[in-house]
Amino acid sequence: MKVTIVGAGNVGATCADVIAYRGIASEVVLLDIKEGFAEGKALDIMQCASNTGFNTRVVGVTNDYSKTAGSDVVVITSGIPRKPGMTREELIGINAGIVKSVSESVLQYSPNTIIVVVSNPMDTMTYLALKATGLPKNRIIGMGGALDSARFKTYLSLALDKPVNDIKGMVIGGHGDTTMIPLTRLASYNGVPVSQFLTDEALGQVAADTMVGGATLTKLLGTSAWYAPGASVAYLVDSILNDQKKMIPCSVFLEGEYGQDDICIGVPCIIGKNGVEQIVDVELNDGEKELFAKSAAAVRTMNEALSNVL
Numbered sequence: 001m002k003v004t005i006v007g008a009g010n011v012g013a014t015c016a017d018v019i020a021y022r023g024i025a026s027e028v029v030l031l032d033i034k035e036g037f038a039e040g041k042a043l044d045i046m047q048c049a050s051n052t053g054f055n056t057r058v059v060g061v062t063n064d065y066s067k068t069a070g071s072d073v074v075v076i077t078s079g080i081p082r083k084p085g086m087t088r089e090e091l092i093g094i095n096a097g098i099v100k101s102v103s104e105s106v107l108q109y110s111p112n113t114i115i116v117v118v119s120n121p122m123d124t125m126t127y128l129a130l131k132a133t134g135l136p137k138n139r140i141i142g143m144g145g146a147l148d149s150a151r152f153k154t155y156l157s158l159a160l161d162k163p164v165n166d167i168k169g170m171v172i173g174g175h176g177d178t179t180m181i182p183l184t185r186l187a188s189y190n191g192v193p194v195s196q197f198l199t200d201e202a203l204g205q206v207a208a209d210t211m212v213g214g215a216t217l218t219k220l221l222g223t224s225a226w227y228a229p230g231a232s233v234a235y236l237v238d239s240i241l242n243d244q245k246k247m248i249p250c251s252v253f254l255e256g257e258y259g260q261d262d263i264c265i266g267v268p269c270i271i272g273k274n275g276v277e278q279i280v281d282v283e284l285n286d287g288e289k290e291l292f293a294k295s296a297a298a299v300r301t302m303n304e305a306l307s308n309v310l
C-alpha cells in the first residue's frame with residue numbers, strides 16, 4: 001500500500017515516521033516544495049529502519065508529483081501553521097490556494113486515491129478540496145476529530161488519574177478553539193460514565209482545556225503541535241489501509257446528517273478501505289444539538305471566504 005504525504009514539515013514528517021515505524025504502508029512518498037527538504041526527511045526516517053525494525057520504503061521528492069502515482073491515500077499537510085496568538089482561521093488566505101492546487105495535482109497521478117486533509121482551517125480546507133476536485137464525499141476526509149479526541153482523553157486521564165487507554169471519548173464539531181464539542185456526557189472510564197468520578201466543574205475544565213489544546217501547545221512551542229497530529233493522521237490512515245472500520249470523528253461532507261447540509265464538519269464516522277463508510281448518528285441532547293448548530297454556523301461563515309478560490 002502506498003501513501004503520499006504532501007508537506008514534509010513538522011506534521012507531514014512525523015506522520016511519515018509513525019506510518020513507517022508501525023508498518024502501516026509499504027511505501028511512503030513525502031513531497032515538499034522546499035528543494036531537498038523532503039528528500040532529507042525521508043532519508044533520515046529511512047535510517048531509523050534497521051534500529052527500529054521496519055521495512056517501509058520512504059521516498060522524498062521536491063514537487064515531483066509523478067513519484068506519487070498510484071497512491072492509495074494522500075495526506076495534505078502543506079501550508080503554514082499558526083503562531084502564538086493566532087487562530088487557525090487566520091491561515092485561510094495562504095492555505096486555501098495551496099490546498100486547492102495540491103489536491104488537483106495529486107489527482108492527476110492518483111485518480112482513485114482517498115484524500116486526508118490536515119492543513120488549517122481544516123474543515124474549510126476539506127470543503128475546498130471536495131469542491132475543487134469533485135471527488136465523491138467518501139474519499140475526502142478532514143483530520144481533526146481524531147486529534148481533538150486524543151487530547152480530550154489525555155485531559156480526562158490526567159483529571160481521573162487513570163490510564164489513558166481505559167478512557168473513551170469523542171470530540172465532534174469544527175476543529176476550532178471555539179467550535180469543537182467534547183462530548184463529556186458520553187465519555188467513559190472503562191464503560192462507566194466519567195461524571196461518576198469527576199465534578200461538573202472538573203469536567204468543564206477538561207472540556208475547556210481540550211478546546212484550546214492546539215492553542216496551548218502553539219503558545220508553548222512557538223508553532224503548532226506535530227507529534228499528536230502526526231500520530232492522529234497515521235491512526236486514520238491505518239483504519240483506511242487496513243480496513244479497520246474504526247469509529248473516528250472526522251470532518252466529512254454532510255447532506256442532512258446532524259441537521260446540516262453542504263458543509264464539512266466533524267462527526268463520528270466508520271473509516272475503512274472505502275474512506276468514509278458510514279456517518280454514525282449519535283443521539284445528541286438539546287444542549288449538544290445547539291452547540292453543533294452554532295459550530296456549523298461558524299464553519300459555514302468561514303467557508304464563505306472561499307468564494308475567490310472556488
Ligand SMILES: NC(=O)c1ccc[n+]([C@@H]2O[C@H](COP(=O)([O-])OP(=O)(O)OC[C@H]3O[C@@H](n4cnc5c(N)ncnc54)[C@H](O)[C@@H]3O)[C@@H](O)[C@H]2O)c1
Pocket residue numbers: 006007008009010011012031032033034037077078079080081082088091095098102117118119120122143144147175223224225226229
Ligand atoms: N488538522 C489538524 O489537526 C492539524 C494539526 C496540526 C497542524 N495542522 C496544520 O497542518 C499544516 C502544517 O503544519 P506543520 O506544523 O507541519 O507546518 P510546517 O511549516 O512544519 O510544514 C508545512 C510544509 O508545507 C510545505 N509546503 C508549503 N506549500 C507547499 C506546496 N504548495 N506543496 C508542497 N509543500 C508545501 C512547506 O514547505 C513546509 O515544509 C498547518 O496548516 C497546520 O495548521 C493541522
Ligand SMILES: O=C(O)C[C@H](O)C(=O)O
Pocket residue numbers: 081082088120147175213214215218224225229
Ligand atoms: O493548533 C493548531 O493550529 C494546529 C492544529 O490544528 C492542532 O490542533 O494542533
